[in-house]
Amino acid sequence: MIDAIDRAILRRLQEDGRMTATALAGEVGLTVAPCHRRLKELESSGVIRGYSADVDPARVGLGFEALVFVTLRDRQNMKAFEAGVAGIGQVIEAQRLFGEPDFLLRVMAEDLPAYQRFYDDVLVGLPGGRKVD
Structure with a gap:
């Protein structure tokens, strides 16, 4: 206790x-x-899970942060989507939501143009995604 x-x-x-x-x-x-x-x-006991460094994203070339909402086509795509997101380094946090949208992603990029490329090349192609905002 x-x-x-x-x-x-x-x-x-x-x-x-x-x-x-x-x-x-x-x-x-x-x-x-x-x-x-x-x-x-x-x-x-696991109360303290570990220790970490608080890194300034801008100082490592990641000065742009976006919050991205993703709605899946259906629940059967959940595992494939989670596996796809887990392998993407620019997605630094993924929270499953209940209802629509299904996920909230926290994404880091160098700048807005780099984020746009990431969005076009990676985010819209995630397995099971129906809508990416």
């Missing part, structure tokens, strides 16, 4: 995932050993 101290640990790590256990312990009012034990338990 997660208590107030665990929540404080999680809150601080969400703000700064590179924080040392010593600094974290000081901020949540624990000594290092109990803080480290709690941190390891949160990791091993």
Whole structure:
């Protein structure tokens, strides 16, 4: 069961995932050993799924972001569509919606012309897609 101290640990790590256990312990009012034990338990139980870097898309040549709604032809195309989207690096997030549209995609591209090419060459050709907005 997660208590107030665990929540404080999680809150601080969400703000700064590179924080040392010593600094974290000081901020949540624990000594290092109990803080480290709690941190390891949160990791091993799956509450903390991992650590990642927050990358600035513009600094890696991806200055354009688009939210794209996709409506499938029918439900039988769902798995093929999901498999198709999973292999596309420019789709950085895909959320299944309930109702129409069926999916919301978050797409990154270098700029608007690059996105237009991606839209024309890739998005409209995804398996099972009926409508791409």
